[in-house]
Amino acid sequence: MTPSCRYDSSLSVLTKKFIQLIQSRKGQDLDLKQAAEQLNVQKRRIYDITNVLEGIQLIEKVSKNRVRWIGHDIPLCPTLQTSDSYVNQSQMSPTSSTSSAQSSPTSDRAQLQHYLNQLMESNRGLESEHERLNHLQHSIQQQTFETMQHPDCYWIRADLDPFYSSFSTNPPAPSCLSPCSPCWSADAKK
Missing domain, CATH: 1.10.10.10 (Winged helix-like DNA-binding domain superfamily/Winged helix DNA-binding domain)
Structure with a gap:
């Protein structure tokens, strides 16, 4: 073996x-x-x-x-x-093997450079996609937060924890949980 x-x-x-x-x-x-x-x-x-x-x-x-x-x-x-x-390759005709052997270091380097350029381009594409996805996540979080702050939006206290846990950093709790504000909690309604 x-x-x-x-x-x-x-x-x-x-x-x-x-x-x-x-x-x-x-x-x-x-x-x-x-x-x-x-x-x-x-x-x-x-x-x-x-x-x-x-x-x-x-x-x-x-x-x-x-x-x-x-x-x-x-x-x-x-x-x-x-x-x-x-x-x-060594079994090919002598003329083809000698011509490829003479240009081999240059063509190998060019091909390796081509592969390197492809990898760098792929990396740039991945970086821009990562940036786009981060921007999209931030945009969704911002729109959700703004919707929840709207005067016609009503929520109960049980909605707050899942809402705030969706943020990577918790924003300060809104001060609109009193019975006199448009937002109310189940406790305030009683």
């Missing part, structure tokens, strides 16, 4: 192979015992990989020994491909 060389047994290469294996399943569950056999590694190595991928929310555990891919498809750039794909 030992891999053929040290490079093939590195955790990063095994992780890439595992990701390719689970992504090829197209939303189906993957049995970790079968994955260990297919990748020719010990189960503890697979568990190391799944714990990290679950921690960064790319996979989810369906049952004890079964996981499912929940992340987006991760394209692997040439510098991140496994040794199997390098074997396939």
Whole structure:
């Protein structure tokens, strides 16, 4: 059950192979015992990989020994491909392999820069969405509070606790709970 060389047994290469294996399943569950056999590694190595991928929310555990891919498809750039794909590239015609080898560092860097730009753009989108949702929450809270302060609004004391608990910070209690004000409580009506 030992891999053929040290490079093939590195955790990063095994992780890439595992990701390719689970992504090829197209939303189906993957049995970790079968994955260990297919990748020719010990189960503890697979568990190391799944714990990290679950921690960064790319996979989810369906049952004890079964996981499912929940992340987006991760394209692997040439510098991140496994040794199997390098074997396939070396079997190409000599002219194509030499031309790709000569431009490889530049194209790899450009591709990595492209991935970095995509991540930064996604992050900006998430930040703006977070800001929009915070603004929406504040707006809803403000409108609710203003509605409750309206002179034609009547409430009972039991309504106050859930209302104020919906705020992240409790505003001061309104002073309009006397029988002579438009707002009244069940106690004041008696």
